[in-house]
Amino acid sequence: MTKGKRYFKYFFTVLIVILSLNFTDSGYKKQSSNFASGFMSGVVVSANEIASEVGVDIMKRGGNAVDAIVGTAFALAVVYPQAGNIGGGGFMVAKLSDGREVSVDFRETAPSTAYRDMYLDSNGNVIPDLSTDGHLASGVPGSVDGLLHILEKYGTMKRADVMSYAVNLAENGFSINAELASALNSYGGEFGNYAGSKEIFGRKFSEGDLLVQKDLANTLRLISEKGRDGFYAGETADRIVVEMKRGGGIISNEDLANYRCVDRNPIKGKYKGYDVITMGSPSSGGMCLIYLLNILDSYDLKFLGFGSSRYINLLAEAMKVVYADRSEYMGDPDFYKVPLKDLISKEYAAERMRNFEFGKTRREITPGKINRESSQTTHISAADSKGNLVSLTTTLNDIFGSRVVVQGAGFLLNNEMDDFSVKPGEPNIFGLIGNEANAIAPGKRMLSSMTPVVMMKDGKPFLVIGSPGGGKIITSVLQSIINIIDFGMPLNEAIDAPRIHHQWLPDYIQAERNSLSEGVIDELKTIGYEIKTVNSFGRVEGIIFDTDGVMTGYSDRRGSGKAVSF
């Protein structure tokens, strides 16, 4: 399947899901079932109700928000295989009750025999689908090491207790919802290409069917008993390597044994009096978010007017410079010197907007000059009454990742290698381009857009938020934040409000269906913008705190997730 077709299919599936959720045109203000408010003890918001319930049950048994988020993440690997995973990777950002601000990078790495031009033919052209479909598309998975590390370092409960929910769900099965049935049926043909995938997902599904995953239960049990060795060594590792050999993949036993997640310092910004704590490289998400907020910090957005052409004009021009710099300067900091200080400084942000004028679009944008100093993801937000705020985004990259299930081990592998710049200027499945900073190298982590965020106000919890959405993760999180801070919207409206996106190249505004009025579209066209309507636009999962510390959780109307609390 070509990237274009893959993208189309992804959007088509999302559209079917959106339509099946019965939205009205102006329905973005109406949802309430994915809403949990006024609860003081703990909240978990995730893409699946069963998984959110797991997290809350863990907290009811005395666990903290870290225990809860790890249990929820493992449960998502069972009940939300579109993106929940043990064969992928992700990032976690947390503000802990003792005041520590921490982040963990469990992004996949390129296998040790990967090389820069591995997806190009002898003429230097990209070989279609090689970085997205099948075994060669997978990076070395990071989720298991990351989740276990997070639990051990910041959690309070035993691994076996936290993982028991996921083991049981896989062993005894669960009733699948309409979203999963429809997604599985859409990809049935592709699952048929791989023996392990066909065994589990290669049939027709209906809402309410019981999905039992015995092999996955066994793998989860091995992890629960042996820790990281239950995945990166022994039976599971051997099965991954056999699967690789079956389909021309290159992940080796050594690659698995050598995988380690990384504790990194979160990066921080300030926006209109609020503190932003988010993920640094190798995700571009946090840097781009802070960069965008730095640009918008000096504007009165409310005065411009939500959805007005001047507001969209400003957002689009801000997004363009940020995504241009993303393509040039962002990559794995262990391989490339990312000019972080400039990228998240207010001065650099102001400099990049110096030639911006309302009523104009800048065609001449290129990446800035920096003086170098030295089709699915899922987000979980969790908070407890002790003040632990945890934000975790994890992915297989595309929906169901590479679509390859490791035979006998029952889990899907990622196709995260496509997040590298496989060739300078060549768009990935999200249309994002890159260069040297994000070129493939053995052991390197591919650039991400995942943007797990925690925000504080005057030292008190304010917001836990994040989203899937490929390149639109950053702009989905951004607009949710400014809708709350600048437009004073309650959390549900802030998340549900229609969004726009511009990523520099391709050079057009992507506007969500019904996001812009006809008049505004005409004004933007007069300025010189091309506008394309898109259906898929992130699925934000958020928790907000009022000044008395009362928590409200909300799961984006665009998905079928759930905020659960007690």
Ligand code: DON
């Ligand atoms: O790390 C990234 O930025 C991508 N692999 C995320 C993919 C994604 O969000 C797809 N979901 N809608």
